[in-house]
Amino acid sequence: SQKIEQNSEALNIQEGKTATLTCNYTNYSPAYLQWYRQDPGRGPVFLLLIRENEKEKRKERLKVTFDTTLKQSLFHITASQPADSATYLCALGSQGNLIFGKGTKLSVKP
Amino acid sequence: NAGVMQNPRHLVRRRGQEARLRCSPMKGHSHVYWYRQLPEEGLKFMVYLQKENIIDESGMPKERFSAEFPKEGPSILRIQQVVRGDSAAYFCASSPETVTSSGNTIYFGEGSWLTVV
Numbered sequence: 001s002q003k004i005e006q007n008s009e010a011l012n013i014q015e016g017k018t019a020t021l022t023c024n025y026t027n028y029s030p031a032y033l034q035w036y037r038q039d040p041g042r043g044p045v046f047l048l049l050i051r052e053n054e055k056e057k058r059k060e061r062l063k064v065t066f067d068t069t070l071k072q073s074l075f076h077i078t079a080s081q082p083a084d085s086a087t088y089l090c091a092l093g094s095q096g097n098l099i100f101g102k103g104t105k106l107s108v109k110p
Numbered sequence: 111n112a113g114v115m116q117n118p119r120h121l122v123r124r125r126g127q128e129a130r131l132r133c134s135p136m137k138g139h140s141h142v143y144w145y146r147q148l149p150e151e152g153l154k155f156m157v158y159l160q161k162e163n164i165i166d167e168s169g170m171p172k173e174r175f176s177a178e179f180p181k182e183g184p185s186i187l188r189i190q191q192v193v194r195g196d197s198a199a200y201f202c203a204s205s206p207e208t209v210t211s212s213g214n215t216i217y218f219g220e221g222s223w224l225t226v227v
Contacts, residue, residue, distance in 0.1 A: 034215070043114075043201050043218035044153070089153070096143045096205060096216055097166055100153040 135204030
């Protein structure tokens with residue numbers, strides 16, 4: 001069955017460093033992959049979408065890579081800030097039926 | 111999250127009661143999706159609806175759960191005879207059109223937290 005894993009349940013880093021989150025998937029060949037941010041008690045907020053023919057995508061301090069050979073996506077936040085502390089979710093799928101990972105809880109310490 | 115409105119935000123029901131969760135999609139969006147997030151679990155797809163049609167209900171439990179998106183009014187997720195295991199956050203999302211194979215974003219609401227006591 002299709003499986004999506006986010007390697008770390010939690011990641012603690014120092015302010016100013018680059019946070020790198022990993023998303024791996026199996027038994028699936030997605031046309032695209034998405035990253036969302038979720039704060040406690042809130043709904044997921046869309047951050048970035050990367051398509052299978054795109055190796056890398058950037059948005060301000062965020063960068064996503066997508067390696068369909070390794071079946072892996074990396075999500076980077078550069079110059080991290082305490083305000084970046086949240087749970088980050090990766091998602092695969094089409095037609096709105098997205099498969100989500102359990103998320104990685106990022107804590108950025110000042 | 112602006113625009114997808116869910117209510118109630120918090121709902122407490124006793125075992126055996128019915129829970130009704132409402133979702134008004136973003137303006138101009140005609141496609142609605144419901145997801146459930148159990149404690150310590152990831153978001154799980156439940157159902158995808160367009161106006162007056164259920165497009166994909168592959169994630170819906172076979173019993174007690176139903177969803178609708180009438181021509182007028184919000185989408186409703188209905189859970190009959192709730193049990194403790196139904197306690198979860200239920201998220202609604204919407205999109206302006208069918209999510210294509212090349213990918214479109216869906217926009218989530220803030221969720222409805224159901225507690226069954």
